[in-house]
Amino acid sequence: xxxxxxxxxxxxxxxxGNGLRTDPGERLTxxxxxxxxQAMPDAVALPTTVEQVVAIVRGCRAHRxxxxxxxxxxxxxxxxxxxxxxxxVSLERMNRILDIRPGDRCAIVQPGVLNGELQxxxxxxxxxxPPDPTSADFSSVGGNLACNAGGPRxxxxxxxxxxxxxxxxxxxxxxxxxxGSATTKGATGYDLQRLLVGSEGTLxxxxxxxxxxxxxxxxxxxxxxxxxxxxxxxxxxxxxxAQPVTPSMLEFMDGDAVRLARDxxxxxxxxxxxxxxxxxxxxxxxxxxxxxxxxxxxxRGDGCLAAEPAADEAARERLWAARKALTPALxxxxxxxxxxxxxxxxxxxxxxxxxVQALSRSxxxxxxxxxxxxxxxxxxxxxxxxxxxxQATRAQAAMTDxxxxxxxxxxxxxxxxxxxxxxxxFMPQAVDAPTLALMRQLKSVFDPDGILNPGxxxxx
Amino acid sequence: xxxxxxxxxxxxxxxxGNGLRTDPGERLTxxxxxxxxQAMPDAVALPTTVEQVVAIVRGCRAHRxxxxxxxxxxxxxxxxxxxxxxxxVSLERMNRILDIRPGDRCAIVQPGVLNGELQxxxxxxxxxxPPDPTSADFSSVGGNLACNAGGPRxxxxxxxxxxxxxxxxxxxxxxxxxxGSATTKGATGYDLQRLLVGSEGTLxxxxxxxxxxxxxxxxxxxxxxxxxxxxxxxxxxxxxxAQPVTPSMLEFMDGDAVRLARDxxxxxxxxxxxxxxxxxxxxxxxxxxxxxxxxxxxxRGDGCLAAEPAADEAARERLWAARKALTPALxxxxxxxxxxxxxxxxxxxxxxxxxVQALSRSxxxxxxxxxxxxxxxxxxxxxxxxxxxxQATRAQAAMTDxxxxxxxxxxxxxxxxxxxxxxxxFMPQAVDAPTLALMRQLKSVFDPDGILNPGxxxxx
Numbered sequence: 001x002x003x004x005x006x007x008x009x010x011x012x013x014x015x016x017g018n019g020l021r022t023d024p025g026e027r028l029t030x031x032x033x034x035x036x037x038q039a040m041p042d043a044v045a046l047p048t049t050v051e052q053v054v055a056i057v058r059g060c061r062a063h064r065x066x067x068x069x070x071x072x073x074x075x076x077x078x079x080x081x082x083x084x085x086x087x088x089v090s091l092e093r094m095n096r097i098l099d100i101r102p103g104d105r106c107a108i109v110q111p112g113v114l115n116g117e118l119q120x121x122x123x124x125x126x127x128x129x130p131p132d133p134t135s136a137d138f139s140s141v142g143g144n145l146a147c148n149a150g151g152p153r154x155x156x157x158x159x160x161x162x163x164x165x166x167x168x169x170x171x172x173x174x175x176x177x178x179x180g181s182a183t184t185k186g187a188t189g190y191d192l193q194r195l196l197v198g199s200e201g202t203l204x205x206x207x208x209x210x211x212x213x214x215x216x217x218x219x220x221x222x223x224x225x226x227x228x229x230x231x232x233x234x235x236x237x238x239x240x241x242a243q244p245v246t247p248s249m250l251e252f253m254d255g256d257a258v259r260l261a262r263d264x265x266x267x268x269x270x271x272x273x274x275x276x277x278x279x280x281x282x283x284x285x286x287x288x289x290x291x292x293x294x295x296x297x298x299x300r301g302d303g304c305l306a307a308e309p310a311a312d313e314a315a316r317e318r319l320w321a322a323r324k325a326l327t328p329a330l331x332x333x334x335x336x337x338x339x340x341x342x343x344x345x346x347x348x349x350x351x352x353x354x355x356v357q358a359l360s361r362s363x364x365x366x367x368x369x370x371x372x373x374x375x376x377x378x379x380x381x382x383x384x385x386x387x388x389x390x391q392a393t394r395a396q397a398a399m400t401d402x403x404x405x406x407x408x409x410x411x412x413x414x415x416x417x418x419x420x421x422x423x424x425x426f427m428p429q430a431v432d433a434p435t436l437a438l439m440r441q442l443k444s445v446f447d448p449d450g451i452l453n454p455g456x457x458x459x460x
Numbered sequence: 461x462x463x464x465x466x467x468x469x470x471x472x473x474x475x476x477g478n479g480l481r482t483d484p485g486e487r488l489t490x491x492x493x494x495x496x497x498q499a500m501p502d503a504v505a506l507p508t509t510v511e512q513v514v515a516i517v518r519g520c521r522a523h524r525x526x527x528x529x530x531x532x533x534x535x536x537x538x539x540x541x542x543x544x545x546x547x548x549v550s551l552e553r554m555n556r557i558l559d560i561r562p563g564d565r566c567a568i569v570q571p572g573v574l575n576g577e578l579q580x581x582x583x584x585x586x587x588x589x590p591p592d593p594t595s596a597d598f599s600s601v602g603g604n605l606a607c608n609a610g611g612p613r614x615x616x617x618x619x620x621x622x623x624x625x626x627x628x629x630x631x632x633x634x635x636x637x638x639x640g641s642a643t644t645k646g647a648t649g650y651d652l653q654r655l656l657v658g659s660e661g662t663l664x665x666x667x668x669x670x671x672x673x674x675x676x677x678x679x680x681x682x683x684x685x686x687x688x689x690x691x692x693x694x695x696x697x698x699x700x701x702a703q704p705v706t707p708s709m710l711e712f713m714d715g716d717a718v719r720l721a722r723d724x725x726x727x728x729x730x731x732x733x734x735x736x737x738x739x740x741x742x743x744x745x746x747x748x749x750x751x752x753x754x755x756x757x758x759x760r761g762d763g764c765l766a767a768e769p770a771a772d773e774a775a776r777e778r779l780w781a782a783r784k785a786l787t788p789a790l791x792x793x794x795x796x797x798x799x800x801x802x803x804x805x806x807x808x809x810x811x812x813x814x815x816v817q818a819l820s821r822s823x824x825x826x827x828x829x830x831x832x833x834x835x836x837x838x839x840x841x842x843x844x845x846x847x848x849x850x851q852a853t854r855a856q857a858a859m860t861d862x863x864x865x866x867x868x869x870x871x872x873x874x875x876x877x878x879x880x881x882x883x884x885x886f887m888p889q890a891v892d893a894p895t896l897a898l899m900r901q902l903k904s905v906f907d908p909d910g911i912l913n914p915g916x917x918x919x920x
Contacts, residue, residue: 103698103807175894185875238563347563415645434635
């Protein structure tokens with residue numbers, strides 16, 4: 001049975017009706033996320049209204065019971081795992097698109113709307129919401145905001161934080177706050193909405209979001225560029241980002257990633273490729289070819305072996321096949337994977353990749369790098385066998401070294417996955433002591449009793 | 461003589477040497493801003509290092525003496541006027557550009573660098589920093605950040621908050637905090653840098669900024685479009701913002717503004733124009749004409765009397781002359797002006813202008829609207845004679861009604877000027893009580909003794 005006080009259970013049942021779940025089998029399914037971690041919540045709440053969320057938080061606060069907001073559990077850092085028990089608040093039933101205002105380029109949504117659902121609803125208006133994590137079809141807007149989700153398009157259109165105008169949220173004190181307005185400019189007091197984005201449910205539960213939308217480009221075209229080595233590809237990234245046509249995607253694969261995509265994934269790629277860039281332009285039909293030419297010119301240069309645009313959408317899909325083949329192909333290296341998403345200034349990508357290759361040798365583990373080069377945001381995949389205790393230890397040590405490396409290059413721990421549990425203990429290396437102390441104090445303002453997602457983001 | 465404790469004066473003199481000014485004549489020149497308000501600081505500090513800023517704040521904190529950060533005093537809200545005395549910290553000597561990194565699209569600057577100086581230093585690298593307030597040539601980057609300055613380009617490139625990557629700042633506790641990293645993506649803890657932008661020196665003093673840069677477009681072209689009435693112009697704004705070619709400027713003038721620019725400013729404009737849009741496209745030489753065509757197509761429609769692009773840069777200057785003639789021409793209406801920069805969702809511009817016209821009639825004062833239509837950020841100019849007590853009272857009442865109107869339309873008090881003293885007492889109408897209470901608590905975390913710019917932004 002649940003460990004919750006009977007009083008609190010009554011309060012929750014009164015507020016939620018059939019939106020309260022205490023059956024262990026049901027609770028279990030709300031205790032994991034894509035970090036593969038799992039913990040048992042004491043209850044699961046499925047609110048449908050802001051008032052219910054307020055009642056949950058106030059009830060839990062009175063009993064000092066943890067409240068863990070949950071979208072669809074696609075995050076990779078353990079941020080939605082209830083490690084201290086408590087109530088998981090799944091916002092899946094608050095899933096209505098409240099308004100789409102094409103003239104104002106904004107939409108007002110409840111947090112449980114799936115990213116992909118939203119995009120489909122926006123498309124007939126010729127609009128989209130830029131964040132495009134791989135999980136878009138099954139991750140929620142609220143979860144995207146909580147983790148500041150990005151994706152390949154962020155290089156041109158920004159991540160979640162760049163695409164939010166206003167939020168309604170319930171703090172850890174059980175107060176409803178309204179931050180921002182449905183306008184693309186604002187200088188009215190402190191910007192709380194961007195502070196809440198990326199705070200991983202540790203400051204407040206987002207219950208409504210006004211999102212900034214962007215007109216859908218009419219057309220897009222992909223370019224695949226092959227390089228002799230990482231340095232040549234990184235130099236091309238710098239050239240691409242320094243000229244006026246910003247690519248709509250700029251994805252990188254290191255030599256190991258290219259080899260895997262070819263040899264294991266079956267992608268059509270030549271041998272002797274040290275690095276690959278997938279570049280995409282978007283725009284309208286009349287100017288797209290000019291944009292492609294500008295990107296091709298920047299992509300070509302010393303060490304570029306080939307750079308070719310896709311002729312049409314089918315050819316584009318074939319070019320992307322190399323990237324798509326990669327994730328399953330990684331499994332051929334080892335059954336276990338630690339995927340970190342460190343970020344460095346674009347100019348330091350060669351140093352990051354060279355440093356990671358050195359770590360791969362010194363820890364005797366395969367490490368494959370690919371990701372969002374235009375933002376300097378690389379996914380570093382450490383491959384190991386979890387059943388081999390020695391390998392698991394080396395993988396953890398290598399991950400620590402990857403963080404130290406990224407920080408030494410002026411980068412930081414995460415570009416888009418967030419901190420959660422996985423990187424929490426590295427925060428003191430990334431954020432200096434006075435700044436971290438201030439973050440703790442800010443948390444206390446929003447959440448005076450420390451009930452919101454305890455143990456996440458900030459080290460204990 | 462200065463009212464400061466001798467102890468504090470000694471501390472400051474030791475820390476600052478000749479960077480401490482106590483002469484009344486010198487102090488006087490640091491006590492005003494462009495709000496025309498003025499107050500006498502007890503001393504002026506001209507630090508050159510972060511350590512000196514820390515010493516000032518710690519010394520002042522020990523004695524509970526106000527600390528007012530100052531850029532170049534161009535703000536319009538009284539935000540840099542030392543109404544409670546204390547030390548004005550002018551950051552004008554911390555004016556070095558520390559680094560420009562074209563490959564990373566970022567620059568690291570001290571706060572006293574002038575916006576215009578920075579743009580000139582960036583131009584040879586083919587880059588610019590988007591905020592472009594009218595004051596750019598003589599306002600500082602630190603001041604721009606403190607007020608979240610915008611400008612016409614914000615419609616495409618964002619305001620100050622959208623173009624900052626990292627900050628170093630000194631809190632009211634005298635602690636140096638380091639927020640963000642020189643990367644365009646980040647999900648490492650709470651985003652303090654965007655919280656500090658727009659906080660008007662009430663949370664911390666910005667002592668170093670890492671700015672996000674954008675490639676300079678190669679070319680630009682202006683379009684002037686004339687409309688029968690405001691509704692027709694506003695419908696065109698909505699069409700312009702809903703199609704994929706985002707204009708690099710989208711400025712609006714109401715019928716009174718057009719008439720003034722023509723009759724008083726001598727601008728070449730026909731009669732019977734109810735509203736005007738100045739639209740600008742930028743891009744590269746090859747695609748600019750297509751962008752202009754797309755904007756022209758969106759600008760034209762029901763109620764559009766004429767829409768013509770400038771043939772070249774000289775013609776562009778002639779088109780902009782109407783806008784430039786406007787500000788001096790306003791003086792022909794009355795010697796006094798209250799210029800508010802409310803912001804509303806773009807679709808509500810017609811309601812805002814119609815409401816303002818009704819207020820002009822009911823308060824029997826000329827009110828002229830123009831400004832940044834693409835962001836819904838209009839400058840509402842209430843014209844009156846300050847020597848006429850009755851007019852001055854009506855002007856204040858009309859201003860209050862303008863704020864109420866903007867809020868009722870889903871907008872907010874300020875798009876880019878900020879709150880300062882001028883709009884502080886309207887904050888409870890714009891921000892609900894729990895959110896405002898939270899803002900006060902946040903202020904206490906950064907500034908436990910309330911010494912940083914007291915009396916600004918938050919109502920007493």
